Amino acid sequence: MAKLFDKVVIVGIGHIGASLARVIKRDGLADRLVTLESNPEHRAVAVELGIVDAATGIVADAIQDADLVVLATPVGTFADLTAEIAPHLKNGAIVSDVGSVKMAVLRDVGPLLPAGVHFVPGHPIAGTEHSGPTAGFPELFQGRWCILTPPAGTDEGAIKKMVALWEAAGSTVEIMEASYHDQVLAITSHLPHLIAYTIVGTATDLETSLQQEVVKFSASGFRDFTRIAASDPVMWRDIFLNNREAVLEVLQRFTEDLTALQRAIRWGEGDKLEELFSRTRAIRRSIIDARQA
Numbered sequence: 001m002a003k004l005f006d007k008v009v010i011v012g013i014g015h016i017g018a019s020l021a022r023v024i025k026r027d028g029l030a031d032r033l034v035t036l037e038s039n040p041e042h043r044a045v046a047v048e049l050g051i052v053d054a055a056t057g058i059v060a061d062a063i064q065d066a067d068l069v070v071l072a073t074p075v076g077t078f079a080d081l082t083a084e085i086a087p088h089l090k091n092g093a094i095v096s097d098v099g100s101v102k103m104a105v106l107r108d109v110g111p112l113l114p115a116g117v118h119f120v121p122g123h124p125i126a127g128t129e130h131s132g133p134t135a136g137f138p139e140l141f142q143g144r145w146c147i148l149t150p151p152a153g154t155d156e157g158a159i160k161k162m163v164a165l166w167e168a169a170g171s172t173v174e175i176m177e178a179s180y181h182d183q184v185l186a187i188t189s190h191l192p193h194l195i196a197y198t199i200v201g202t203a204t205d206l207e208t209s210l211q212q213e214v215v216k217f218s219a220s221g222f223r224d225f226t227r228i229a230a231s232d233p234v235m236w237r238d239i240f241l242n243n244r245e246a247v248l249e250v251l252q253r254f255t256e257d258l259t260a261l262q263r264a265i266r267w268g269e270g271d272k273l274e275e276l277f278s279r280t281r282a283i284r285r286s287i288i289d290a291r292q293a
Helices: 015-027 040-049 059-063 075-088 103-108 155-166 179-204 208-216 222-227 233-242 244-268 271-290
Strands: 004-010 030-036 054-056 066-071 094-097 122-123 145-148 173-176
Touching: 004 015, 004 059, 015 030, 015 040, 015 103, 015 145, 030 059, 030 173, 040 054, 059 233, 066 075, 075 094, 075 103, 075 233, 103 179, 103 271, 122 155, 145 155, 155 173, 179 208, 179 222, 179 233, 233 244, 244 271
Parallel strands: 004 030, 004 066, 030 054, 066 094, 145 173
Antiparallel strands: 122 145
């Protein structure tokens, strides 16, 4: 694919940042790829792996002359990072991100960017429970969705470049309003993670002997919950705090549904249980048909 940028900076070279870096290097999408990373060990690993051309912890050195800056750290860091980065952004630069919450990103990043800098928030819906630069791989985004939530009036050329970047990564790109994105992800991602953390947390509170049996006999259900609950705790702390309204709303709906399910079990209402399980089974089949399984 043709080059999209002269210089790209990825801020934070963790799982998602490293995966995107590998795509950029693989496809020659930039002449120069730099990571701005506070962890010296991660900087050294990124350079050693050859997934970036340079790694630095100095903001001015990294951001100078960048055509694209991608924030790939927990969303709770975005406001402070943007305040540091903003003075060094050149006119015409694009700032994007990979955060799972978008209204908070609009709130924390947009107002701090200087005039002439284009802001195209993004969210690649992909990832594993692993973290750090060694966890990155370029196929991570293949066949997945990437949602962009540019504010009204964003430069169309900047949006097209970000679409081209994510399509090169193998993603299908959709443009979406930020608040709607947050409502959708509260259901599809944030609530499942909250439930997984809760279930695994409950297991850790069991008596020691029972804990051992839970681990020993963990079938696919509990095993899958533990995979989700192994995700980066700082990232998910920030997601829940920055999407609290949508998460609390869907959590309330879930609580009401759970109460109804408790009642059906208590009163032996097998027809209600079977009807619910049939509907949810159909949802699973639709996910498989959409190749998102």
